[in-house]
Amino acid sequence: MKLFSNAALAVLFSFSAIISAQPLADLSIPDLVVNPVEDTMCVPINANHYQEVVAYQFAIRYDSTQLVFAEVRFNNNGLGINSRNFGMPLVGQLRHLYSPFDTGPITLPDSTLLFEVCFTPKVPNGYSIIAFGGDIETSFLDDDVQEIDSLFLTDGSLTFGEIPTIPLRPGDTNADGTVNHTDLLNIGLAYGASGPARDTVVDGFTEVEAVPWPQTLPDDTNFANIDADGNGTIEAADVAVLNTFYGQEAPGFWNPGGGTSSGRSADPSLYLGGVDTINAGELMTLPIFLGEPDNAAAGGNGLAFTLEFNPDEVDLSSLAINLENSFLGEDLLSIAKVTELTTGRFEVALARKDRADAPAPAGAALVGNLTFRALNNSANENYQLNLVLTPDAYLSADQVTIALGGTGNEIEVNGTVSSREPTWARGINIFPNPTQEGVVILNNLPAGVTDISLVTMHGQELARYPGSQRSLDLSELPAGMYVVRIAAGAEQANRLVVRGR
Numbered sequence: 001m002k003l004f005s006n007a008a009l010a011v012l013f014s015f016s017a018i019i020s021a022q023p024l025a026d027l028s029i030p031d032l033v034v035n036p037v038e039d040t041m042c043v044p045i046n047a048n049h050y051q052e053v054v055a056y057q058f059a060i061r062y063d064s065t066q067l068v069f070a071e072v073r074f075n076n077n078g079l080g081i082n083s084r085n086f087g088m089p090l091v092g093q094l095r096h097l098y099s100p101f102d103t104g105p106i107t108l109p110d111s112t113l114l115f116e117v118c119f120t121p122k123v124p125n126g127y128s129i130i131a132f133g134g135d136i137e138t139s140f141l142d143d144d145v146q147e148i149d150s151l152f153l154t155d156g157s158l159t160f161g162e163i164p165t166i167p168l169r170p171g172d173t174n175a176d177g178t179v180n181h182t183d184l185l186n187i188g189l190a191y192g193a194s195g196p197a198r199d200t201v202v203d204g205f206t207e208v209e210a211v212p213w214p215q216t217l218p219d220d221t222n223f224a225n226i227d228a229d230g231n232g233t234i235e236a237a238d239v240a241v242l243n244t245f246y247g248q249e250a251p252g253f254w255n256p257g258g259g260t261s262s263g264r265s266a267d268p269s270l271y272l273g274g275v276d277t278i279n280a281g282e283l284m285t286l287p288i289f290l291g292e293p294d295n296a297a298a299g300g301n302g303l304a305f306t307l308e309f310n311p312d313e314v315d316l317s318s319l320a321i322n323l324e325n326s327f328l329g330e331d332l333l334s335i336a337k338v339t340e341l342t343t344g345r346f347e348v349a350l351a352r353k354d355r356a357d358a359p360a361p362a363g364a365a366l367v368g369n370l371t372f373r374a375l376n377n378s379a380n381e382n383y384q385l386n387l388v389l390t391p392d393a394y395l396s397a398d399q400v401t402i403a404l405g406g407t408g409n410e411i412e413v414n415g416t417v418s419s420r421e422p423t424w425a426r427g428i429n430i431f432p433n434p435t436q437e438g439v440v441i442l443n444n445l446p447a448g449v450t451d452i453s454l455v456t457m458h459g460q461e462l463a464r465y466p467g468s469q470r471s472l473d474l475s476e477l478p479a480g481m482y483v484v485r486i487a488a489g490a491e492q493a494n495r496l497v498v499r500g501r
């Protein structure tokens with residue numbers, strides 16, 4: 001029996017040919033530590049994957065104040081690289097060009113040593129980045145003389161001699177003696193970087209000695225501090241160490257306590273949107289916004305802030321933040337913790353992973369959606385719940401602080417025996433919210449709605465609709481927040497709607 005038709009076989013072969021013939025170049029330089037120092041120290045250039053490459057060129061940079069170039073050691077790896085493939089027109093750079101004649105595309109076994117670059121030390125103890133890039137463009141070409149799309153280059157470093165180690169505590173990325181949400185921001189600023197791994201296993205919030213990395217943040221924080229788990233790469237796993245040691249303090253560290261709200265200032269502020277009346281005992285979700293249409297925030301890389309409250313009035317286990325649709329981006333690092341250092345603080349930080357700034361929002365920007373449950377007070381009576389948002393740090397990708405203000409929101413909490421929002425209001429939702437187009441649909445309205453009105457945040461009525469209306473057109477309104485007031489006889493419910501750009 002014939003298993004495949006000729007046509008099917010042709011498809012099968014061309015498909016497998018595509019799989020195996022995908023041009024790919026994945027090169028890396030390790031982070032080497034050589035101690036004691038040696039007369040000649042060689043750094044390998046490894047081809048982790050090297051498929052269907054025809055020709056390439058790149059330069060390798062090093063710090064000529066630390067190292068003197070000695071030689072290149074070739075490896076019998078099938079490429080036939082020799083001294084004619086190298087040049088040194090500039091101090092601190094080695095050029096490498098490979099363009100053999102009459103060879104087709106070359107594929108090397110995975111993890112092939114391409115060649116080694118050897119240096120002699122210029123100083124007794126030092127370090128240098130050994131990195132791709134220089135005065136010639138990095139270029140890998142395939143059989144069609146096209147740039148290879150799948151090109152991955154990982155830089156390395158050479159640390160040599162008796163390097164004074166730096167003391168650090170795992171998770172305290174900003175070296176202020178404690179682990180909290182602001183430590184997340186440095187992980188964002190250095191995300192994806194690699195350097196010397198520590199040889200000590202993370203074992204408690206104790207001081208360890210680390211070889212400093214060649215990279216530092218603009219405020220001189222060494223990247224070794226940011227590699228919380230010490231594995232030589234700054235990545236999401238380091239956030240897990242922050243979670244483990246959250247709230248830990250170094251002995252003798254003075255805790256200044258919680259910050260205070262700076263109040264609404266001229267700077268774009270963090271504030272809670274949503275309703276001004278809630279019911280005790282019910283889970284509420286309120287949006288946290290940054291900036292307003294006429295005072296939008298700049299786009300940044302990472303934001304840390306604190307929500308302060310009376311711990312007797314909020315169910316601590318209910319506190320959570322959802323960062324979906326956050327203005328900072330889709331792919332974020334985040335941490336959200338009720339700190340045990342002081343009471344009544346929910347600390348949140350979010351940071352991008354691309355070491356770039358988010359686009360500047362056009363108006364009120366959604367930071368995230370806060371969920372919490374207000375508790376009943378002892379008398380089951382209404383009370384004012386104070387929720388205060390304080391920005392702790394908002395940093396651009398180059399670690400410049402962007403000034404923000406904070407606010408306090410007063411929310412009326414209805415106790416169980418008091419007049420509560422009617423039961424029929426619980427199912428109501430407004431979609432989409434925020435609305436970009438301007439038209440929103442009211443879902444799950446009860447039958448007895450008498451009228452619906454649109455009100456500003458200051459209570460001014462903008463429009464009134466018949467109780468049967470299920471879609472509202474906000475397209476003529478400026479961007480901002482509005483209240484949809486739904487009345488059924490004497491009962492009413494308020495819902496917040498956000499008109500986006």
Ligand SMILES: [Ca+2]
Binds near residue numbers: 172177183
């Ligand atoms: Ca810290």
Ligand SMILES: [Ca+2]
Binds near residue numbers: 227228232
């Ligand atoms: Ca790490």
